[in-house]
Amino acid sequence: MKTKLRLLELGIASVGLSMVMGCQTWNMEAGITLPSPYYLRHPPQYFPPSEPYPLPKELRSQEEAAKQHFDAQRNGGQ
Secondary structure (H helix, E strand, O other), X not given: OHHHHHHXXXXXXXXXXXXXXXXXXXXXXXOEEEXXXXXXXXXXXXXXXXXXOOXXXXXXXXXXXXXXXXXXXXXXXX
């Protein structure tokens, strides 16, 4: 009797703790991880667009080398 009561208390405590924590949960049926129920309350993150590549000559030479490499592979490795 004492063990059943202890298991019941442990089960109730673990369910209560998991509800209070609000962490990500694994959904066995769908096989996905769901976010916490409070994810809509967080402010959105903003990542500004990165600046253009600062070395245009180097970028152009890298693109030309890559194009030559892929063209050579397409033409049979010549």
